[in-house]
Amino acid sequence: MIKIGLTGGIASGKSTVSRWLMAQGYPVIDADRVSREVVTPGEKGLRLIAGHFGEAMLLPTGALDRKRLGALIFQDDKKRKLLNELLHPLIRTRMLQQLEELEKRREPIAFLDIPLLYESGLETLTDKTIVVYVTPEQQLKRLMKRNGLTEEQARERIDAQMPLEEKAKRADAIIDNNGSVTKTEEQIRALLHKGLFDC
Ligand SMILES: CC(C)(COP(=O)(O)OP(=O)(O)OC[C@H]1O[C@@H](n2cnc3c(N)ncnc32)[C@H](O)[C@@H]1O)[C@@H](O)C(=O)NCCC(=O)NCCS
Numbered sequence: 001m002i003k004i005g006l007t008g009g010i011a012s013g014k015s016t017v018s019r020w021l022m023a024q025g026y027p028v029i030d031a032d033r034v035s036r037e038v039v040t041p042g043e044k045g046l047r048l049i050a051g052h053f054g055e056a057m058l059l060p061t062g063a064l065d066r067k068r069l070g071a072l073i074f075q076d077d078k079k080r081k082l083l084n085e086l087l088h089p090l091i092r093t094r095m096l097q098q099l100e101e102l103e104k105r106r107e108p109i110a111f112l113d114i115p116l117l118y119e120s121g122l123e124t125l126t127d128k129t130i131v132v133y134v135t136p137e138q139q140l141k142r143l144m145k146r147n148g149l150t151e152e153q154a155r156e157r158i159d160a161q162m163p164l165e166e167k168a169k170r171a172d173a174i175i176d177n178n179g180s181v182t183k184t185e186e187q188i189r190a191l192l193h194k195g196l197f198d199c
């Protein structure tokens with residue numbers, strides 16, 4: 001099975017590309033989704049967060065207060081590092097299980113949508129990588145709009161990741177998502193057509 005890593009910066013358009021791939025029937029393992037699964041009530045991830053960051057990180061329902069934890073970790077490198085140390089092993093294990101399932105089903109190709117693909121060294125799991133790219137101005141604008149953040153809050157989140165320019169340098173292929181979604185879809189189609197993924 002050929003494994004394609006799909007990454008980019010926060011709000012650069014990875015989910016937009018993933019959604020299109022899934023609609024075409026390609027299997028996509030989604031790290032953000034897995035990271036939500038490992039912190040549902042009853043899961044070890046949520047217990048670890050409550051233990052290290054306090055019960056104040058939980059909503060009255062017992063679910064994770066994602067807004068509160070996000071506000072905390074995106075403005076504090078040490079706390080973000082701690083959260084990563086707690087959750088990343090759980091996320092990695094679950095993604096590997098999902099990969100195994102796809103191998104068993106004899107899927108010829110799988111996409112791994114992982115925001116921190118390079119930061120976490122997870123590109124070693126993949127055969128090729130694609131970076132979904134936007135300019136810094138576009139990234140800031142889309143992130144502020146989508147998450148209702150101030151410019152300062154949005155910059156903190158962008159700065160919590162490897163610069164997108166650096167990711168683009170490491171990529172086997174780049175999808176430019178500055179234009180319309182239709183233009184982006186055309187680029188994915190072209191990549192699939194070109195046989196980039198015939199390793
Ligand atoms: C801090 C949390 C609760 C905030 O939740 P929220 O619903 O606001 O954001 P969401 O999970 O949808 O993430 C949005 C984007 O933020 C970026 N991001 C998330 N976590 C991190 C991190 N630890 N470091 C850098 N960027 C991150 C990614 O680009 C991600 O796509 C959540 O992001 C989290 O649990 N993060 C730790 C797990 C992780 O590293 N996830 C990234 C994918 S492995």
Ligand SMILES: Nc1ncnc2c1ncn2[C@@H]1O[C@H](COP(=O)(O)OP(=O)(O)OP(=O)(O)O)[C@@H](O)[C@H]1O
Pocket residue numbers: 008009010011012013014015016017032115142143146177178179180181182184
């Ligand atoms: N080509 C586009 N034109 C206009 N808006 C777009 C385009 N692509 C994505 N967007 C919007 O930009 C925002 C970010 O896109 P998306 O959620 O796909 O990014 P992401 O890389 O998955 O983000 P994250 O890292 O936070 O998960 C969304 O609100 C989305 O609707």
